[in-house]
Amino acid sequence: MSESNAAGAADAFALSQLMFPTTAVCISVAARHGLADVLAEGSLSVGQLAERTGTDEVQLGKVLRLLAEEGVFREVGPDVFANSRLSHLLRKGFPRSQHAMATLVGEPWLWNSWSKLSEGLASGRPGFELAHGMALWAYLAGDAAAGVVFNDAMRDFSEALSDLVASSYPAFTDSGVVADLGGGTGTYLRAILRTYPSVERGVLADLPAVIEQAETSPELAELLASGRLGLHGGDFFDVVPSGVDVYVVKQVMHSWDDDSIIRLLRRCRETSPEATFVAAEFVRDTKASRFVKNFDLIMTITMNGNIRTEAQYATVFEKGGYELTSVLPTDTAFSLVEARPRPYARFA
Known part of the structure; x- marks a missing residue:
């Protein structure tokens, strides 16, 4: 040498x-x-x-x-x-407190997942599954205390950034109905409705147990009472709200494989054929921040999720009946990945 x-x-x-x-x-x-x-x-x-x-x-x-x-x-x-x-x-x-997220970072069940990273590299399986013998979502469903820590952390993280993300897509101004798929207890959708008073109505869609929490959320009470916010309980792979102008997701696409995302996109395309789809996601490229690279690894150890490149987003959107039209930066690590219905799309 x-x-x-x-x-x-x-x-x-x-x-x-x-x-x-x-x-x-x-x-x-x-x-x-x-x-x-x-x-x-x-x-x-x-x-x-x-x-x-x-x-x-x-x-x-x-x-x-x-x-x-x-x-x-x-x-x-x-x-x-x-x-x-x-x-x-x-x-x-x-x-913009990150107390709940900081608490989550130190949870023993999460640290146990990191200990399996080497084994995961050899097997291709997520560290969480190797450490606990089950998928993350099943674990959280069976451990109420862990579920509370996780959900509180996701809420804190979303609350800290949602207004900045929402304000980066001025096209919401011309949207009549916006549906947030997998929107949790409504932090992101509330930010959209607050930032754009011209949006006629928002629809919060998530699993029934999550929607039950949203029904009693003090932050959503005024919007629910006014009728400007509606709730939709169900599995978004099976059913999504209809009569929608813009479907949005935030921190959803990186949790699922391509086939699952394509299935969701096709469901949206069939239900509201003219609706735009806007994903608030991280995008992997040569300029990706250290945060994005760290988050990509976290997705690997927890659920084998992946942060996609712009080209990979374009591919799943095309297969789902959409055309990727823009990737807009925000004042956060998120980008807004916009796709519009692809003419004459046909599904197998």
Whole structure:
């Protein structure tokens, strides 16, 4: 090996620094113990914070010092810490809070899935299935507590970004009826209806158990009472709302294989033949952010989902009876992938 190709001590040290999974775990620990909530009142020493949160002072100090290095919390004096712009997002109820997502990151059942990544590379199966002997959705359906953690995390993540995503598609202005497929408890659809008062009506579609939660959601109460929001319970592979101008999905397509997505698209095409389809999704390309690459791996270990390229989206849309017409950036990691009905489409 030539000297120019030989790794030096600095390279070895740089690589070694990438081998610790500590940041994600410490963020989750901080959320679980409410560190940012306690520090909302002002800076505290490690000892004071440990006393107020019922944690071990020595271990807590190590967690805080590591997170301060990453910009999560600030060390304002020797072993004295305060909130930072990032740590505020670990507070419950804070605008765009990521408390629930941080809690999810540290769940033992999720970490067990990461431990099976190597085995997954050899078998092609998701790490979650290898670790737990069942698919993620079946696990969440059978473990109510895990299901709550997961759903709360998805809601927090969606609430933090939905208004920015919705505002990136001004064509909603001219849409009469917008149906959100797999829309959970309505965070994204609510953002669309709030951003575009001209939209006549929204239809929230998800499984019956999820729609039951939406029925009692305080955030949706006014829209439901006014009739501007309707609810549709059912499996979207079997039935979707009719009389729709725009079908939307957010963080749905990357969870399913091509055949399943094509089946959904054909269902939409048959039910509302003139409707546009707009997917809020991550797009994989050479400029994809570190976040998107990380998320792609998370999809692999949890359900063998995949983030598609623009060309791959074009293929599934064509087979589903649509033509990909644009990929619009947003002020987030999401893109809005728009497809319109393909003339004379025929399905096998």
